[in-house]
Amino acid sequence: xxxxxxxxxxxxxxxxxxxxxxxxxxxxxxxxxxxxxxxxxxxxxxxxxxxxxxxxxxxxxxxxxxxxxxxxxxxxxxxxxxxxxxxxxxxxxxxxxxxxxxxxxxxxxxxxxxxxxxxxxxxxxxxxxxxxxxxxxxxxxxxxxxxxxxxxxxxxxxxxxxxxxxxxxxxxxxxxxxxxxxxxxxxxxxxxxxxxxxxxxxxxxxxxxxxxxxxxxxxxxxxxxxxxxxxxxxxxxxxxxxxxxxxxxxxxxxxxxxxxxxxxxxxxxxxxxxxxxxxxxxxxxxxxxxxxxxxxxxxxxxxxxxxxxxxxxxxxxxxxxxxxxxxxxxxxxxxxxxxxxxxxxxxxxxxxxxxxxx
Amino acid sequence: xxxxxxxxxxxxxxxxxxxxxxxxxxxxxxxxxxxxxxxxxxxxxxxxxxxxxxxxxxxxxxxxxxxxxxxxxxxxxxxxxxxxxxxxxxxxxxxxxxxxxxxxxxxxxxxxxxxxxxxxxxxxxxxxxxxxxxxxxxxxxxxxxxxxxxxxxxxxxxxxxxxxxxxxxxxxxxxxxxxxxxxxxxxxxxxxxxxxxxxxxxxxxxxxxxxxxxxxxxxxxxxxxxxxxxxxxxxxxxxxxxxxxxxxxxxxxxxxxxxxxxxxxxxxxxxxxxxxxxxxxxxxxxxxxxxxxxxxxxxxxxxxxxxxxxxxxxxxxxxxxxxxxxxxxxxxxxxxxxxxxxxxxxxxxxxxxxxxxxxxxxxxxxxxxxxxxxxxxxxxxxxxxx
Numbered sequence: 001x002x003x004x005x006x007x008x009x010x011x012x013x014x015x016x017x018x019x020x021x022x023x024x025x026x027x028x029x030x031x032x033x034x035x036x037x038x039x040x041x042x043x044x045x046x047x048x049x050x051x052x053x054x055x056x057x058x059x060x061x062x063x064x065x066x067x068x069x070x071x072x073x074x075x076x077x078x079x080x081x082x083x084x085x086x087x088x089x090x091x092x093x094x095x096x097x098x099x100x101x102x103x104x105x106x107x108x109x110x111x112x113x114x115x116x117x118x119x120x121x122x123x124x125x126x127x128x129x130x131x132x133x134x135x136x137x138x139x140x141x142x143x144x145x146x147x148x149x150x151x152x153x154x155x156x157x158x159x160x161x162x163x164x165x166x167x168x169x170x171x172x173x174x175x176x177x178x179x180x181x182x183x184x185x186x187x188x189x190x191x192x193x194x195x196x197x198x199x200x201x202x203x204x205x206x207x208x209x210x211x212x213x214x215x216x217x218x219x220x221x222x223x224x225x226x227x228x229x230x231x232x233x234x235x236x237x238x239x240x241x242x243x244x245x246x247x248x249x250x251x252x253x254x255x256x257x258x259x260x261x262x263x264x265x266x267x268x269x270x271x272x273x274x275x276x277x278x279x280x281x282x283x284x285x286x287x288x289x290x291x292x293x294x295x296x297x298x299x300x301x302x303x304x305x306x307x308x309x310x311x312x313x314x315x316x317x318x319x320x321x322x323x324x325x326x327x328x329x330x331x332x333x334x335x336x337x338x339x340x341x342x343x344x345x346x347x348x349x350x351x352x353x354x355x356x357x358x
Numbered sequence: 359x360x361x362x363x364x365x366x367x368x369x370x371x372x373x374x375x376x377x378x379x380x381x382x383x384x385x386x387x388x389x390x391x392x393x394x395x396x397x398x399x400x401x402x403x404x405x406x407x408x409x410x411x412x413x414x415x416x417x418x419x420x421x422x423x424x425x426x427x428x429x430x431x432x433x434x435x436x437x438x439x440x441x442x443x444x445x446x447x448x449x450x451x452x453x454x455x456x457x458x459x460x461x462x463x464x465x466x467x468x469x470x471x472x473x474x475x476x477x478x479x480x481x482x483x484x485x486x487x488x489x490x491x492x493x494x495x496x497x498x499x500x501x502x503x504x505x506x507x508x509x510x511x512x513x514x515x516x517x518x519x520x521x522x523x524x525x526x527x528x529x530x531x532x533x534x535x536x537x538x539x540x541x542x543x544x545x546x547x548x549x550x551x552x553x554x555x556x557x558x559x560x561x562x563x564x565x566x567x568x569x570x571x572x573x574x575x576x577x578x579x580x581x582x583x584x585x586x587x588x589x590x591x592x593x594x595x596x597x598x599x600x601x602x603x604x605x606x607x608x609x610x611x612x613x614x615x616x617x618x619x620x621x622x623x624x625x626x627x628x629x630x631x632x633x634x635x636x637x638x639x640x641x642x643x644x645x646x647x648x649x650x651x652x653x654x655x656x657x658x659x660x661x662x663x664x665x666x667x668x669x670x671x672x673x674x675x676x677x678x679x680x681x682x683x684x685x686x687x688x689x690x691x692x693x694x695x696x697x698x699x700x701x702x703x704x705x706x707x708x709x710x711x712x713x714x715x716x717x718x719x720x721x722x723x724x725x726x727x728x729x730x731x732x733x734x735x736x737x738x739x740x741x742x743x744x
Contacts, residue, residue, distance in 0.1 A: 010438065012504030017580065018717035019438055019503055053424060054398050056431030056439060065721075067504040069438075088409065088424065092401040098408055105411045135470065242464050 003027045007074040010057070011038050014065030024068060026078040033068065044079060051082050051089070113244070118274065121239035125232040130176065133235060134199030141183070141197060152184035154206050159184055162209065165219040166202070169226060172292040176200065177230040182222070184209075192310060196225040198234030211310055212303055220290060220299035227285030233278045240274050283349055287356040301353030308346040386713060387666065392705035394432035396695040402428055403694040419449035429697075430500065433705055436716050443506075444499040478527040485523075486516030493573050502579070505721050511576035519568030522561035529554045559601075566649075567593035574657050580719040588656035596648045603644060607637055635682045643675025654708060661719070663712035669704070677703055
């Protein structure tokens, strides 16, 4: 009969919190536990050794809710300690491999955020019934009417003229933009701006019409907003935020309250990256629509330039989720804030419009 | 709250000496110790992270169990360590339910925003259940010296603690909506928007106090019951001071930042995150140390045991500041280090006082608890711990 031990261990009977200092010995197929008030023998197949974690004592579950605790280095002389959750424990002893695969995973995650999430959001958004989106649009407009907007003061003739232009653009559009409606409002605090409300409403503020003067340029901005509608940017934005939110919750769910304080930043960066992509997509759509109606894409560049000059802090045409533009002229420009900005820098967009015009 | 606090349900306990100097002869103190090492936990943490990402989050319950086992297992009292027994499969089920519920909530509030408040009200009856189940799941899956903790709180008690939270959604439904025909009323409308958050801030200390009291008064270690003698008024004192501190800090830091922005825009903007970190660390250091001391020092366990907590607001704020900077500057790689040193600080400032025999506790009856409650709580960000 082979014997091993004795080793020092703690024994708990499971009925009380009494801690018994014991000696454990292995004799053939038996585990013998002996102390001042303890004497028992357990067949080793009934000694259930738990996977270890870190350097905490290893737990050996014994019949009758009893527990033996011993240091891993001691216990392994008596009983084999299972390699916990196999993979996790093995990885922990190969941190080099962990770092290598982590780098791979980060790269994959980047690809996923860059292409996977936008793709999934686009596919889902195209299957959302327009009636559902329309409901949101009505509510958003009611809210804006309640807090920010007032009734438009544009002359009926001007409104009619712009509506005719809008109808012409819409005539060349297909899909979600083909049934769009145009609304005029006094923009109040928001100033010169235009919005695409999901479900098919474009809102232009009086200030925008007055600032741009030339109705053709207003039409260029409206074409950009039709691009937001056509590409379902409203729904895609909320879908992308939800997907990113759920994923980061799953990954950072393991983090602590303290770290969630700083987890918001990367999420915000991803979000503004998506917004910039939407603006570019809407710009490209506008170029196409302008050309289809025998206009120059340059009109959009000119309109953006005028808006930029009027309030450099922000560029034009926001989607409804954007905050009201800053009014002060000395605020940081879109370029200063770089990645935090939800819109591409205006000079870049103006250049793109010029390029599209050629 | 996970890593950063000693899970309070695993702490068998008693209120420490009252502040008065006429204290009875000091009972022997058994200090808590945390023996985790940052380097060692880093390995566990990074493997957890890797496997969680690779499995698109499905591994996260196993990761959570490993993390909790590490932190409980390295927390020592009187020669024995605590243990965590949560079943990853139970946690996974809970998490899946929570993800579905959260997804549904997000969709409804986006596509039918006017029903958001109604939906919250409809879900309200589930919240006390959620709270009770969370405490029960954590308690039943925690042990010390092979004896499980337990929680016997009732739905009705939790409802009594939580009802003031209903004011938010109720106000949102009752308060008049903006009237587009009368622009003159708009300023008043904006004021109405602030009513609900204001009321919520007023009731928050009450809810927090009642939930903590429910937690501790219905917890047990084996068959030994816990008692907490803290009062709602004591919570209000802490939070009123925190409110004053909040206003003062916003004023001072805002002024400082404003001056910097006026002088040099670039530096001013670069300093915003720094100021934010210091602000968060100061507020968290203050409230957590005060609430922790209040609750622990008022807690007793059958058998003449009391807890003694000696957290210092300034030390905790320093600790949080350094942690946050380290985490930000290393893009998160110092999270394990931060978690370990926070756990060590908290353990070193907690002790068990009593002349009795730690061997004398008897086992209670335990039952299995599903994890849905706890996982819902985490998903909806119900931070119930200290």
